[in-house]
Amino acid sequence: MKLIVESNYDMVSKKAAEIVDEYVKSNPKIILGLATGSTPIGMYKELINKHKTEGTDYSNVRTFNLDEYVGLSGEHPSSYRYFMNEEFFNGININHKNTTVPNGKAENLSEYCKNYDEMIDDAGGIDLQILGVGENGHIAFIEPAHELQVLTSIVTLSESTIAVNSRFFNNIDEVPKTAISMGVRSILKAKKIILLATGEKKKSVVKRLIETPLLCTDFPVSILLCHPDFTLIVDREAYVD
C-alpha cells in the first residue's frame, strides 16, 4: 500500500484529481471505476476545472460506478446516477452513453447484476478505480459481514450505513434498504486503486487499515491490502502518526 498524507480535504481532492487527470491524459480510452458519497466531490470539482482549463478530453473515456440504490431511478435526486451527472459528468465532455451507473430500477435485478460484471469484463476491465470508505469499513456497499459478495449483487444495507446516508434524503425512512453493489472481484481486478479517506470520522478506519495488515470480512476495506497497486490518500484529520 502506498500512503499519501495531505494537509486537508482540499489538498486530498487536488492530489487525487492530479493523478486521475494524468491517467486520463495518458490513456484517452481509460476505463474509470467511480464512487459517489461526500469524499470524492472535491476531486470531481478539480477534474472539471482541469477539463475546462487544460482541455482534458473525456470523449473516449468510459466509466462504471460502484453502486446504486434499488428502486431509485436516475431522475431521483438521491440516486447515484443523479449525483454523478450533477457532480461530474455534466461538467466534462464525456459521452453519457459511455457512463454506467447500476440501474436501480432494472426489471430483473439478479440478471442485471450478473450482466454488470460481464459489461465491465467486456469493456476490458477497470483501469483506475476510485473508492471512498464507510465509517464501518465498507467499500462500495460491501458491508461488514461473515461473507463478502464476490460478484455484483443486491445487498442489504447495514443500519449504520442507512443512518449515515440518511443525510442525502428527506428522512431516514426514505433511504432504500437494498442496493446494487459491485463485488470484490471487479474491484480487485482494477489495475490501479485509489482510496480517499478524509475527516475525523474516518480516523479509526484509516488507523486499522494502516496498522493491521489482516484480511477481515468484518472490515471489507481490508481486501484492498491484497491489491498490488493500491494508494490511500488521507488528510491530517483522518490520520494519526
Ligand code: F6R
Ligand atoms: C459510494 C460508495 C460508498 C462510499 C462510502 C463513503 O459509491 O461506494 O462506499 O464511498 O459510503 O461515503 P462518504 O464519502 O460520503 O463518507
